[in-house]
Amino acid sequence: MRIALDVLPKAQDKLDYLRLQIEMRVRGLGFVQFRPRMRWSSSKDEDVGTVAELTVLLEEILMEEHELDCCDDLPDAAVVPTMRRKSFKELGTPTAQAKELAVNFKAYSPEELLELVNKRRAELEAAGEIDRVADDQPEEPPVRDDSFVGTSLEICWGRYWRGPTEEEIAKGDKRQRIQEKIWCECEVVLVANGTTTMDNPENAKCKKLAQAGAVRIKWPADVARNEAETFMWCILQDADFAPRKDRHLAWRLSASELQKRAQVATDVGHAARKRQK
Numbered sequence: 001m002r003i004a005l006d007v008l009p010k011a012q013d014k015l016d017y018l019r020l021q022i023e024m025r026v027r028g029l030g031f032v033q034f035r036p037r038m039r040w041s042s043s044k045d046e047d048v049g050t051v052a053e054l055t056v057l058l059e060e061i062l063m064e065e066h067e068l069d070c071c072d073d074l075p076d077a078a079v080v081p082t083m084r085r086k087s088f089k090e091l092g093t094p095t096a097q098a099k100e101l102a103v104n105f106k107a108y109s110p111e112e113l114l115e116l117v118n119k120r121r122a123e124l125e126a127a128g129e130i131d132r133v134a135d136d137q138p139e140e141p142p143v144r145d146d147s148f149v150g151t152s153l154e155i156c157w158g159r160y161w162r163g164p165t166e167e168e169i170a171k172g173d174k175r176q177r178i179q180e181k182i183w184c185e186c187e188v189v190l191v192a193n194g195t196t197t198m199d200n201p202e203n204a205k206c207k208k209l210a211q212a213g214a215v216r217i218k219w220p221a222d223v224a225r226n227e228a229e230t231f232m233w234c235i236l237q238d239a240d241f242a243p244r245k246d247r248h249l250a251w252r253l254s255a256s257e258l259q260k261r262a263q264v265a266t267d268v269g270h271a272a273r274k275r276q277k
Contacts, residue, residue, distance in 0.1 A: 011051060015040075018054040025061050030079035034061055080110035080117075133183075133255050134242060141241035142253070144215055148191050152257040154183040155217070155234070158248030181246045185254050189231070190216035199233070211235065 008014045019040060026034050037057055042048035068074045094102070108116070124130045133154065142148060158181040164173045190201065194212025201216070210216070214233045221229045234249070242252040253261070 005051070005055070014051045015049075015054065018051065018058055022054065022058050022061060025065060028078045029065065029075060031061060031064060034064075080114050133252065133258065136258050137242035137252050141236075141238050144191055144213060144236060146191060148188050148215070151188045152185065152254040152260075153188060153217070154185050154252050154254045156181050156246050156248060156250040157184050158246075181248065183246075183252075184219065185256075186217045186219050188215050189218045192216070192233070202231075 005014045005017070008017060022034070022038055025031050026038050034057065040049040047053055065074065121130065121132070125132065142151065158179065160180055160182055161177045162180055164175055164178055168178075190197065192210035192212055192214040194209065197210045198206045199208040199210045200206040210233055213235065215236050217232045217234050219227070219230045219232065221227060236251050237249075240247070240250045243250045
């Protein structure tokens with residue numbers, strides 16, 4: 001299996017590419033048998049970490065990956081990394097602290113580590129410290145045409161109000177109500193074409209055209225806020241797609257939509273690999 005590096009003019013670009021591809025497979029796919037050869041440089045051997053050496057290594061790794069793929073043995077997710085515990089020769093008499101540390105030591109299996117990581121990630125998301133939905137957004141906003149109908153979105157609505165918390169009141173906050181931004185999930189039910197799409201499609205007598213490119217949003221009923229199902233026309237701007245900072249009418253793909261698109265991409269990839277076999 002040959003690797004085409006001619007498209008990369010600089011030697012450093014080739015090295016960066018090779019290192020990235022090797023490290024991703026050794027760490028992400030768990031190809032630990034190649035780890036001893038994953039060396040980027042050596043003061044004793046100038047051939048270590050060169051383009052030629054890393055190319056040979058990556059070719060071997062790709063061959064291994066291809067064989068596992070043909071047998072449907074490739075992992076579906078990144079392998080949970082585990083650290084090797086180093087043991088040292090005991091010198092002298094252990095202190096009380098050393099004995100306590102030895103008793104409290106616990107080795108976790110990859111499955112237990114993954115469970116703990118998912119639990120901690122959920123806690124951080126609930127606290128608002130991380131946002132996986134924001135992290136997984138595509139770089140470019142989706143095209144708003146007929147294919148956009150049925151897409152599940154989240155729109156940042158900055159006109160919700162709440163009362164001050166006890167902690168805010170204790171700090172001297174005098175406001176009776178506080179405006180906050182929240183991401184609300186909704187569904188695209190119509191995209192205006194500017195020629196036949198009416199502003200009120202539910203009303204057969206409506207003669208007013210909706211603005212071309214406008215997206216009709218369905219807000220589901222919200223029992224907690226005592227809100228019924230409603231519809232709204234909205235102009236989704238490219239500049240407001242998946243912003244780094246929340247703002248009113250910013251929009252992004254919802255978690256369920258991201259999962260659906262990822263599954264479609266996976267299914268397409270599997271079908272393509274089966275055709276190649």
